[in-house]
Amino acid sequence: MRQLLLISFILITIQSESTFGCAAIDQYRSYPIGTSIDGLIVFETYMLRDDNGEKWTGMTSLNIYNSTFKKTKRISLDTILITDTTLVDKSKYINTLKKSFLKALTIAQSMNGFFIAKPIYLSICEYQQNCSIVSLQADTVHSKFYLVLKETKNKVELPLLNDTTSEYYEYLLGIGSGYETTFNGLAEELSINSIRKYKIGNRTLLVTHIGQSVQIPYKDYDKMIGRHRKEYTLSPSFVDIKQSIFYEPDVVHHSKGVDFFVWVN
Numbered sequence: 476m477r478q479l480l481l482i483s484f485i486l487i488t489i490q491s492e493s494t495f496g497c498a499a500i501d502q503y504r505s506y507p508i509g510t511s512i513d514g515l516i517v518f519e520t521y522m523l524r525d526d527n528g529e530k531w532t533g534m535t536s537l538n539i540y541n542s543t544f545k546k547t548k549r550i551s552l553d554t555i556l557i558t559d560t561t562l563v564d565k566s567k568y569i570n571t572l573k574k575s576f577l578k579a580l581t582i583a584q585s586m587n588g589f590f591i592a593k594p595i596y597l598s599i600c601e602y603q604q605n606c607s608i609v610s611l612q613a614d615t616v617h618s619k620f621y622l623v624l625k626e627t628k629n630k631v632e633l634p635l636l637n638d639t640t641s642e643y644y645e646y647l648l649g650i651g652s653g654y655e656t657t658f659n660g661l662a663e664e665l666s667i668n669s670i671r672k673y674k675i676g677n678r679t680l681l682v683t684h685i686g687q688s689v690q691i692p693y694k695d696y697d698k699m700i701g702r703h704r705k706e707y708t709l710s711p712s713f714v715d716i717k718q719s720i721f722y723e724p725d726v727v728h729h730s731k732g733v734d735f736f737v738w739v740n
Contacts, residue, residue: 480605502533505671505734506719507680508580512588513548514541515680515736518579520572522555531557531568537579544736552578565722573720580717592680596672597713597721601704602686603668609683613662622683624739631737633685668732669723671713672739684723686732690734 502523508516517540522533533555541546553575557567583589600606610623614628620633656664671682713719723732 490613502723504723505736506576507592507675507682507736508537508576508687509582509584509589509591510587510675511539511590513514513537513539513586514603516542516583516586518576520575521557529559531555531571535572535575535579537582549581550579569722573718576720577717589718590676592673592675592716592719593718594671594713594716595674595710596670597680597709598669598706599709600670600671600706602668603704603706606667606670606706609667609670609681611665611667611685613658613665615659615662618658622662622735622737624681624737627739629739634642669721677740681737681739683735683737684732685735 488594502521504520504522506518506520508518510516517538518535519534519538522531523529535552535555537550537552538546541547555571555575559567584591596608598607604611608625610625612621612623613619621630622633623630638668665685667683668686669682669684673680673682674717709721713721
């Protein structure tokens with residue numbers, strides 16, 4: 476089975492009537508930097524947005540994961556405060572995190588055996604289950620999720636619910652949150668948003684963001700946004716590691732999401 480890293484997750488809470496009434500987000504994101512002799516180097520953020528969507532607070536860190544994808548080192552970087560933002564303009568968010576990312580990049584470049592990650596692909600699938608290079612499949616008989624890599628036809632298991640000791644087990648099922656669900660519920664709700672590829676040395680890392688809308692099932696999302704979803708690419712602008720910070724489009728209605736890292740070769 477392909478190696479798989481479940482690094483980060485996003486908890487998004489957005490309440491809506493005819494327009495979004497609550498823009499609070501509790502967000503974890505991960506951005507690969509490269510590798511060293513110690514393993515995969517990742518810039519990670521934990522950010523919270525207030526109810527009005529006008530202020531972000533949070534922290535950033537640099538983390539190293541070994542060959543078995545166990546976190547072996549964490550370096551705290553910055554405490555973040557971003558004010559006077561809007562739900563439409565994401566530039567202050569991106570620029571602030573970019574400054575911290577460049578600090579992490581400088582640290583990474585001093586590590587032994589450093590190979591920088593080169594961004595080579597970015598698309599936004601708008602929370603669909605079938606995207607251009609990867610699809611999401613659920614095995615409801617054995618309670619398993621798979622990413623299907625279309626180029627190689629490989630199926631990569633995503634250990635979402637089979638490890639009760641994982642911090643993500645209760646998180647994805649919503650245990651204790653007031654929004655509990657079941658595996659069959661997740662099979663209807665989970666879908667793919669951003670898809671990234673990075674070249675690191677002679678290997679390719681695929682990063683897929685999978686989101687869950689707790690109140691709006693996957694099949695009803697088109698109705699919610701008032702149009703049919705359509706995947707679009709941002710690859711032409713996703714070529715420089717120094718410019719690789721981007722804003723993950725929001726999931727609506729008390730939602731969750733996770734970034735999955737898969738070595739595809």
